[in-house]
Structures are given as structure tokens and as C-alpha cells.
Amino acid sequence: xxQKILVNQIIPFSNVDxxxxxxxxxxxxxxxxxxxxxNSETIQTCRNCGICIEHCPSHALSFQSNLVIYEESQCSHCxxxxxxxxxxxxxxxxxxxxxDLMARIEIYRPYIRGVTLSGxxxxxxxxxLTGLAQKIKKLGLTVYIDSNGFFDFEATSPLINIVxxxxxxxxxxxxxxxxxxxxxxxxxxxxxxxxxxxxxxxVRTVLLNKHMDQMNTLNQVVDRLEGYxxxxxxxxxxxxxxxxKVQEAYIxxxxxxxxxxxxxxxxxxxxxxxxxxxQR
Amino acid sequence: MRSVLxxxxxxxxxxxxxxxxxxxxxxxxxxxxxxxxxSLGYTDEEMIYIENDMICDLNEGxxxxxxxxxxxxxxxxxxxxxxxxxxxxxxxxxxxxxxLLILYRHVPSITSFPVYIGRLDQxxxxxxxxxxxxxxKIKRFLNHxxxxxxxxxxxxxIGPSQTRAGYLxxxxxxxxxxxxxxxxxxYDAHLTSKDFALEAVKTCLLAAKPSFSNQVMYQKxxxxxxxxxxxxxxxxxxxxxxxxxxxxxxxxxxxxxTKQFIEDILPEVAIKMATMMDKRVKYMxxxxxxxxxxxxxxxxxxxxxxxxxxxxxxxxxxxxxxxLKLEGILxxxxxxxxxxxxxxxxxxxxxxxxxxxxxxxxxxxDGHYLLHAQVGADLSPEDKDNTPAHRIKVGQEPILPIxxxxxxxxxxxxxxxxxxxxxxxxxxxxxxxxxxxxIQGAFSEGYRYITTYLQNSDLIRVTGYLVKRSDVExxxxxxxxxxxxxxxxxxxxxxxxxxxxxxRTYK
Ligand code: SF4
Ligand code: SF4
Numbered sequence: 001x002x003q004k005i006l007v008n009q010i011i012p013f014s015n016v017d018x019x020x021x022x023x024x025x026x027x028x029x030x031x032x033x034x035x036x037x038x039n040s041e042t043i044q045t046c047r048n049c050g051i052c053i054e055h056c057p058s059h060a061l062s063f064q065s066n067l068v069i070y071e072e073s074q075c076s077h078c079x080x081x082x083x084x085x086x087x088x089x090x091x092x093x094x095x096x097x098x099x100d101l102m103a104r105i106e107i108y109r110p111y112i113r114g115v116t117l118s119g120x121x122x123x124x125x126x127x128x129l130t131g132l133a134q135k136i137k138k139l140g141l142t143v144y145i146d147s148n149g150f151f152d153f154e155a156t157s158p159l160i161n162i163v164x165x166x167x168x169x170x171x172x173x174x175x176x177x178x179x180x181x182x183x184x185x186x187x188x189x190x191x192x193x194x195x196x197x198x199x200x201x202x203v204r205t206v207l208l209n210k211h212m213d214q215m216n217t218l219n220q221v222v223d224r225l226e227g228y229x230x231x232x233x234x235x236x237x238x239x240x241x242x243x244x245k246v247q248e249a250y251i252x253x254x255x256x257x258x259x260x261x262x263x264x265x266x267x268x269x270x271x272x273x274x275x276x277x278x279q280r
Numbered sequence: 281m282r283s284v285l286x287x288x289x290x291x292x293x294x295x296x297x298x299x300x301x302x303x304x305x306x307x308x309x310x311x312x313x314x315x316x317x318x319s320l321g322y323t324d325e326e327m328i329y330i331e332n333d334m335i336c337d338l339n340e341g342x343x344x345x346x347x348x349x350x351x352x353x354x355x356x357x358x359x360x361x362x363x364x365x366x367x368x369x370x371x372x373x374x375x376x377x378x379x380l381l382i383l384y385r386h387v388p389s390i391t392s393f394p395v396y397i398g399r400l401d402q403x404x405x406x407x408x409x410x411x412x413x414x415x416x417k418i419k420r421f422l423n424h425x426x427x428x429x430x431x432x433x434x435x436x437x438i439g440p441s442q443t444r445a446g447y448l449x450x451x452x453x454x455x456x457x458x459x460x461x462x463x464x465x466x467y468d469a470h471l472t473s474k475d476f477a478l479e480a481v482k483t484c485l486l487a488a489k490p491s492f493s494n495q496v497m498y499q500k501x502x503x504x505x506x507x508x509x510x511x512x513x514x515x516x517x518x519x520x521x522x523x524x525x526x527x528x529x530x531x532x533x534x535x536x537x538t539k540q541f542i543e544d545i546l547p548e549v550a551i552k553m554a555t556m557m558d559k560r561v562k563y564m565x566x567x568x569x570x571x572x573x574x575x576x577x578x579x580x581x582x583x584x585x586x587x588x589x590x591x592x593x594x595x596x597x598x599x600x601x602x603x604l605k606l607e608g609i610l611x612x613x614x615x616x617x618x619x620x621x622x623x624x625x626x627x628x629x630x631x632x633x634x635x636x637x638x639x640x641x642x643x644x645x646d647g648h649y650l651l652h653a654q655v656g657a658d659l660s661p662e663d664k665d666n667t668p669a670h671r672i673k674v675g676q677e678p679i680l681p682i683x684x685x686x687x688x689x690x691x692x693x694x695x696x697x698x699x700x701x702x703x704x705x706x707x708x709x710x711x712x713x714x715x716x717x718x719i720q721g722a723f724s725e726g727y728r729y730i731t732t733y734l735q736n737s738d739l740i741r742v743t744g745y746l747v748k749r750s751d752v753e754x755x756x757x758x759x760x761x762x763x764x765x766x767x768x769x770x771x772x773x774x775x776x777x778x779x780x781x782x783x784r785t786y787k
Pocket of ligand 1: 047
């Protein structure tokens with residue numbers, strides 16, 4: 001199979017994308033556009049507009065037959081290109097076949113427990129990743145999907161069946177359109193279905209004031225987690241680091257103080273829900 | 281290297297050494313005033329290689345009156361006490377710890393400090409009665425060692441199985457933040473519980489020890505052993521007579537091709553080193569009377585039959601880099617397939633040479649020296665061109681997974697010890713299981729020994745032993761510091777830039 005997908009980056013060893021040491025593969029492309037997205041350059045694919053080329057201080061970018069070409073060996077990883085891109089993209093994403101990705105994973109295999117497919121939104125590439133996941137599983141590794149929750153369950157079922165589980169975002173409920181630009185409650189339905197077949201590794205919510213229905217989101221998640229004591233809920237405090245200037249200008253004042261954030265943990269405790277982690 | 285009388289004068293009046301450091305330095309200088317051609321029968325041909333820095337004798341003296349490293353079986357003390365020192369067998373934790381501290385004073389070594397202080401958890405655990413008060417005693421015991429055995433080559437072992445004493449030791453290590461004693465967990469996935477392993481991982485991030493040793497692999501290669509000094513695996517109730525090392529980096533500078541290096545220079549110098557080692561061993565066994573006089577022998581703590589000797593190397597990276605250059609390849613060791621090939625060719629050739637050499641008084645290891653990946657504990661300027669062991673030069677390291685696999689392939693040669701160390705960032709403290717995955721992966725790839733620490737801590741691994749960053753800085757400003765290893769730390773950092781090893785971070 002020579003089909004390729006665009007990959008934003010591969011992190012050989014990650015300790016925050018599920019249990020143990022894992023390789024994380026970040027695909028390029030996401031159908032949402034969340035206000036606090038701190039890697040918004042993964043959202044769109046590059047339009048080859050060329051704007052970033054002249055800003056690169058290391059001459060790592062160039063035009064070749066109307067395509068922006070990235071020369072990794074020249075790159076100083078200053079991320080200027082990402083900063084100046086007006087289209088939430090990066091010139092540094094690379095196309096990989098399944099075999100290319102497997103070759104990388106093989107190198108990391110002895111030291112990792114599994115691979116986490118992240119993004120971007122991995123379910124956008126469900127077919128490709130189903131094949132990849134089959135190959136990864138053959139190595140005796142686990143496969144997790146880090147997803148925003150908005151996917152067609154039936155159409156995605158081959159991927160769902162082959163992987164070990166999901167790290168699932170429930171970003172908001174009532175305010176999801178304002179926060180992420182999508183008008184749908186599919187994420188909650190998918191959470192229920194995934195819980196029903198024992199495929200949820202962890203649920204995550206990023207907390208921010210003002211732009212989301214914090215309490216409601218927490219309640220909705222916790223209600224659904226009742227009866228699944230093995231599934232932890234991770235609350236993550238939104239931060240300004242990694243945000244673009246425009247994002248920061250818009251949501252900067254809505255970033256919670258640590259006290260405000262911790263209060264949500266207290267709330268969960270009062271509610272009698274204790275299996276949560278706070279990521280300050 | 282031979283010394284001159286003037287060396288004594290400069291040590292006597294040095295401004296940055298303690299009394300104790302001066303005493304042992306002057307004794308060592310005295311031992312190197314004699315001519316080894318006379319005392320040991322070194323030939324002129326052999327001497328050439330010491331004088332041109334291709335062979336480093338680590339300043340072992342020329343009247344070797346005790347083995348370099350001694351690995352006593354301290355169980356003997358628990359069973360019998362010590363006749364010579366007139367101590368009864370311990371009856372409780374107090375008499376055990378007290379007795380051990382006394383014994384340590386009487387275990388010789390190249391530095392005069394004991395390099396092995398036993399499997400501490402196994403020694404202590406049977407005497408644990410009340411964890412709270414026993415903890416205080418263990419902590420005091422460890423602190424006593426740090427302040428009196430002022431040499432971080434002093435090494436204790438724990439594991440493989442978890443014990444209450446094991447946990448108490450780890451707890452004390454974190455609280456004390458002392459460089460000494462060095463500590464190793466003898467890790468065996470079948471015997472070491474996950475919980476104890478994770479506790480050790482956490483301790484290692486917080487206090488730069490314990491390191492992890494591949495107990496299964498060492499048990500197979502060396503039999504019953506202790507991890508001593510930096511990370512040397514040596515037979516229990518025995519030890520190592522001597523350790524000399526080839527400076528491969530220096531040797532390669534004389535080569536005009538890879539072939540000539542491997543076929544001519546390497547065998548020529550290696551055989552000279554082996555014959556010098558033979559002479560040292562013979563002197564110790566036949567002339568020094570150590571084995572006739574030491575109470576450690578008489579009372580069964582050690583026996584001459586359990587001694588081996590270590591055939592060390594340094595500077596593989598430098599040698600390979602030089603040979604790559606000669607081959608016109610613009611790559612460096614650690615990120616070069618050809619470089620790895622050359623490295624393996626050098627070491628497999630050396631392995632053959634060492635395995636063919638019949639050495640005297642080496643029953644325990646079938647009459648052969650054991651290869652050792654030495655880490656340059658030396659102040660000599662020549663060590664600038666000789667990166668420790670088979671390590672990749674700081675600044676030329678590939679990303680972590682590739683670094684691990686590259687280095688793992690070289691561990692097999694070094695039966696008497698090698699190890700690598702990696703600095704990790706703070707995030708791993710919350711994800712100990714991730715770090716344990718890396719350690720287990722390294723072992724499955726053939727690692728013998730691995731150490732981790734947090735890059736920003738004051739306690740730092742130099743090449744195998746620990747120093748306090750602040751102590752090294754003090755020494756560099758000409759102030760007196762407690763440990764001889766702080767002084768080595770200063771020299772090694774100036775030579776190898778080890779304080780700036782790549783930190784492994786999650787982005
Ligand atoms: S990365 Fe952005 S700025 Fe650069 S060419 Fe692509 S779309 Fe244009
Ligand atoms: S990160 Fe982007 S702008 Fe910076 S050097 Fe690399 S390609 Fe150029």
C-alpha cells in the first residue's frame with residue numbers, strides 16, 4: 001500500500017499520551033478549530049502560498065514546482081514558519097506511508113509500550129490508520145487514539161475495533177460551537193458507545209473560563225463515567241504558552257488561576273467522583 | 281606513570297586538598313617513585329606505551345601491595361563476626377551497622393577506601409524490628425559513610441527482591457542527597473517487584489541513584505558478583521587485582537588506515553598491556569604477601585581464587601572518529617553505520633586478543649582478563665582525546681532511542697562492566713512507568729547498566745560516580761573539598777563536558 005498521510009511530527013518517547021512510554025504520531029489536519037488549541041498549526045494542510053519561505057532564517061524552505069519544500073537538515077526549529085503562517089498550517093509536515101511509519105516505530109519498539117495516534121484528528125484518516133494499527137499490534141504494542149470525539153462511529157468501527165482504546169476529549173457541551181466551531185453532540189454519544197465496549201483509556205477536558213460551560217461539561221462527563229470506575233478523567237488547565245498572538249489576545253484573560261482550576265477538583269470530590277487527575 | 285620527588289613537594293603544600301587527600305596522594309606518589317622495570321620487571325617496550333600515553337595505568341603504583349578492588353562477602357560477618365577485629369556476630373541492627381562501619385575501615389583498595397560495602401538491604405532486613413526507629417539508624421549509617429568514606433567509588437547494592445530495608449534505604453537516600461555511597465539496584469524482571477522498581481526509578485530521579493544493573497546478564501557472565509566502584513561487576517568474595525586501560529583515541533592518532541590500526545597497532549599495544557597486567561598480578565600474589573596476611577582472607581571474607589583483573593578501554597568514540605576521517609567519511613561515532621562497524625571490529629578484535637591471553641592466578645575467570653569500559657576518572661590532559669568507555673561524545677549524541685540501541689550493541693563485550701547514563705527532565709517524575717519502560721527496553725536490547733538523573737539537580741553523575749555540582753565549582757575555585765571524586769569530577773568535566781549532556785525531554 002503506497003497511500004500516504006501527512007504527519008505533523010513523531011515524538012519517539014512520550015510520557016503523557018497514555019500509560020507508560022509511548023511513541024506519539026501527530027497527524028496533520030483537524031475538523032475543529034478550538035480557541036485554545038496550542039498546536040493550531042496541525043489544523044490545516046499547507047496551501048503552498050509561500051508566505052513562510054521568506055521568513056525562514058535558516059533557508060530551510062523553498063519553492064519547487066509550486067510546492068513548498070522543507071529541508072529538515074537546514075532547520076533550526078525556531079518555529080517562525082508556524083508563527084507567520086496565516087492558514088493554521090506548517091511547511092514541515094511530511095508524508096508517510098504505513099511502511100515508513102512502521103520503520104520508525106520498529107526503532108523505538110524495545111523502549112515503548114505502545115503508539116498513540118494523535119493530531120490533528122486521527123479519525124480523519126481512519127482507513128489508513130486501521131491498516132497501520134494492525135501492523136503495530138503485530139509487534140505486541142498497544143495502540144491508542146487521541147481524539148476530539150467527533151467521528152462517525154459506524155464508519156470508524158474498523159479502527160475502533162483494532163485499537164486498544166481512546167484518549168477522548170470532551171471539550172465542552174453547550175458551548176462547543178463557540179469553543180470549537182462545530183455544532184454537534186456526537187462526542188458525548190461516542191463517549192457512551194466507547195465506554196460500552198470498554199475502549200476508553202481516559203477522558204480529558206481542558207478548562208478555561210468564560211468560553212465554555214465548565215460545570216455542565218464536568219457533570220455530563222462524570223454522569224457518563226458512573227459505572228466505569230477504571231476510566232480516569234483528566235482536567236487540564238488551559239495555558240497561554242504555545243498560543244498564537246491572536247489567540248492569546250482573545251482568550252488570555254479567560255485563563256484560570258491555579259486556585260480557580262483546583263476548585264473544579266474539589267467540586268468533583270464533593271460530588272463523590274475521585275478518579276480524576278489535575279494537570280495544572 | 282612514574283612520579284618525581286617534586287610531586288611530593290607540590291602535594292605537601294597544595295592549597296586545595298584535605299589532610300587525608302594529601303596523605304593518600306603522597307603514598308601513591310611514593311609508590312610510583314620506584315622504577316617498574318626493577319620492581320615489576322616491565323620491559324622497555326612496555327614502558328614506551330605508558331610514556332606515550334597509549335596505555336594508562338591509572339597511577340596504580342609499582343609496588344602493588346593490595347588488590348585494586350575488593351568485594352568482601354559481608355555475610356561472613358553476620359555469621360561469624362570478625363575475629364581479627366574482635367567483634368561478635370551482630371545480634372540487632374545497632375551491632376550490625378556498627379560492625380559494618382568498623383569493617384569498612386579495614387577493607388583496602390586502590391584509594392584506601394572500600395569500593396564495595398555489601399548488599400545493604402539483604403544485610404539489614406533480617407534485623408528490622410521497628411521501621412520508624414530503624415529508619416533513623418539506617419539514615420545515620422548512610423550519612424556516616426558519606427562523611428567518612430570520602431570517595432564516591434564506594435558502592436552499595438540492593439535488590440533484586442524488595443525488602444522493607446530496601447525501601448527504607450531508598451527513602452534515606454532521597455532525604456540525604458549525599459554523593460556517597462554509590463548505589464545500584466540489581467534488577468531482575470522476574471524477582472524485582474514493579475513497585476520496588478518504580479520506587480527506585482523515582483529515587484534515581486530525585487537523588488541520582490540507584491542505578492540499574494542487569495542482574496540476569498551479569499549473573500550469567502560473572503556468576504555471584506557485586507557492583508562496585510563506578511559500575512564494575514566483580515566476583516563476590518574476591519575482586520579485581522588491577523585495572524589498566526588502553527587509550528584507543530590516542531592509539532588511533534598513530535594509524536594511517538583502519539586496517540593498520542586494527543591489525544597492527546591494536547594487537548601490539550593490547551598484548552603489551554596484558555603482559556604488564558600479568559606482572560602486576562604476579563607481584564601481588566607472589567611477593568606482596570597480601571593474601572598471606574589479610575584477615576579478610578583468613579576469615580573467609582575473600583579468597584584469592586575469586587580475583588580477576590580488568591582490561592579497560594577508553595576513547596572508542598575518538599578512535600572511530602579519527603578512522604572515519606581517514607576513510608573520508610564525514611560522520612561521527614554514534615550517528616554513523618560505518619562508525620559502528622569500525623567500533624565493533626575494534627572491540628571484537630580486542631575480545632579475541634584478551635581471550636587468547638593466558639593470565640596468571642585468574643582461576644575465577646578461566647585464566648582470562650575481563651574487558652572493561654572504563655570511564656576516564658583521570659586528570660590527565662590526554663583524556664581530552666579519549667571519551668569515556670564506548671560512549672558517544674557529548675554534543676554528538678543522536679536522539680534517545682537511537683542512542684540507546686547504538687550503545688546497547690556495545691555492552692556485550694564488557695563483562696566486568698560498562699554503563700550509560702541519561703539525564704531526564706522533570707516530567708518523568710510524574711511518569712515513572714515510562715522511565716521504567718525505557719530501562720527495561722535497554723536491558724532487553726543488551727544493556728548491562730543504566731543510570732538516570734534529573735538534569736537540574738545538584739547531585740550529578742560524572743562518569744559513573746556522583747559529585748555535587750557545587751563541590752566541583754568550589755574545587756575549581758581552589759577551595760578544599762571533602763571527596764577525591766570531586767576532584768576527578770572537575771577534571772572530567774573540563775575534559776568531557778559531561779555537565780552538559782543532552783537532556784531527554786518531552787516536547
Ligand atoms: S505553511 Fe502556511 S505560510 Fe507556509 S506555505 Fe503553507 S500555508 Fe503558506
Ligand atoms: S522552524 Fe520553520 S522557520 Fe524555523 S528554521 Fe525551521 S523551517 Fe525555517
